[in-house]
């Protein structure tokens with residue numbers, strides 16, 4: 001594991017495997033900005049490898065089959081195209097596939113991506129497999145929101161948690177990736193994306209943050225300059241994101257946090273004067289922020305929803 005914050009969780013897995021104490025079911029959250037996508041991939045490879053030593057060897061027959069996406073003992077389930085949930089049929093097909101013996105004389109591995117999108121019936125169908133696991137079978141569930149999984153499922157899995165490194169460690173990692181010290185501007189970018197190291201790396205490498213443009217535009221409209229942007233199906237999620245970031249920053253500024261703790265210190269003056277003019281209270285800002293989060297969640301679950309219209313309605317509350 002090249003990312004330092006993934007090393008300890010990885011070592012725990014490797015050690016448990018060596019001591020033959022590895023749980024059969026693992027919940028590893030889907031957080032690519034933290035690198036858990038790489039972690040899951042390496043874990044699946046480790047489980048399938050015929051001669052692992054701290055990681056998958058990469059050269060045995062099993063490793064080659066996995067790399068070629070043709071390993072017969074590896075099964076992957078995700079939300080099917082055009083659907084929003086994982087249904088009971090997909091889980092039944094999976095549990096049946098896991099019943100037989102492994103064809104490569106090793107482990108059988110199943111990965112359920114977006115596991116929090118399983119319907120209740122699907123989750124219940126999976127529960128039986130978790131309660132009575134077949135030999136040498138490993139299940140990995142990677143929900144975007146672990147809290148959305150049924151408690152009965154969660155209680156039968158090893159829950160893995162990942163957290164972003166502390167700022168000095170993140171800076172050291174970024175500087176190692178870039179092979180040079182971070183400039184002041186890059187440090188600001190790092191601070192803004194401190195909870196998402198891989199996003200921070202991409203922003204620092206690009207040298208700028210294109211998401212600021214939308215946030216600045218919203219700020220201008222609120223300051224009485226210009227009109228609300230036209231929302232379309234392709235741009236509204238960016239504006240929803242910018243709306244949440246703007247509200248978060250307004251909360252930080254109204255709480256008079258020091259400059260080092262602001263994500264957009266260059267906007268501090270504008271935000272302060274906006275707060276003075278509008279008289280927003282922290283509880284009001286928090287309420288609107290909560291509406292942004294709810295809207296994002298709703299659109300993930302109900303793709304038919306008119307997101308652009310709903311976001312426009314939220315903006316009206318701010319004026």
Ligand SMILES: [Zn+2]
Pocket residue numbers: 048049050051052056057058059060061062063
């Ligand atoms: Zn191998």
